[in-house]
Amino acid sequence: MSAxxxxxxxxxYRVSWSPEDEEFVATCxxxxxxxxxxPTQDEALHGLRDLVxxxxEDLHLSSESIPEPLSSRAYSGKFNLRVGERLHRQLAIKAAEEHLSLNQYVVRKLGDAS
Incomplete structure (x- = not known):
């Protein structure tokens, strides 16, 4: 959080159709x-940007914490992931079959999923 x-x-921001509301909904x-x-994507986005x-501005004026934009945050490229013993073994076997390290195999699979 930033001061x-x-x-x-x-x-x-994201704008999507809401079947329940029969309008577009913008979120942050x-x-x-x-x-x-x-009723339109543009109106939903503009309305939300004004609200945000x-x-x-209110958070700033009251000296409360303000979320930093995701695009401005620094990422190390590392995160820990805990998986069960069985899945760990399966992944290690698949990686070995493809002559890759476990890390290389998982990074490739995650990249394929995005």
């Missing part, structure tokens, strides 16, 4: 409690 006011255009990954419904701006 300075970030550029809200750097946040991660960094502020998951916020959303905005509108107001919320971030």
């Amino acid at each position: 300075t006011m970030p550029d809200v255009s750097h946040y991660t 990954l960094e502020l998951p409690s916020l959303s905005w419904l509108a 701006h107001d919320v971030v």
Whole structure:
């Protein structure tokens, strides 16, 4: 969380159709409690961006923590993953069959999934 006011255009926005509401709904990954419904994608996005701006400004003025945009965060390229013994063995076997290290095999599989 950052103490300075970030550029809200750097946040991660998504707009999708909501069958339940019969409108488009815009969401922001960094502020998951916020959303905005509108009849068009553009209106949903603009409405949410205005709301996010107001919320971030309020957080800033009250000296509360402000989420840092995902795009600005630093990532080490490392994370730990715990899997069961059986899955670990299966992955190690698959990696060996492809003449890869376990790490190389898992990175390749994760890349294929994205």
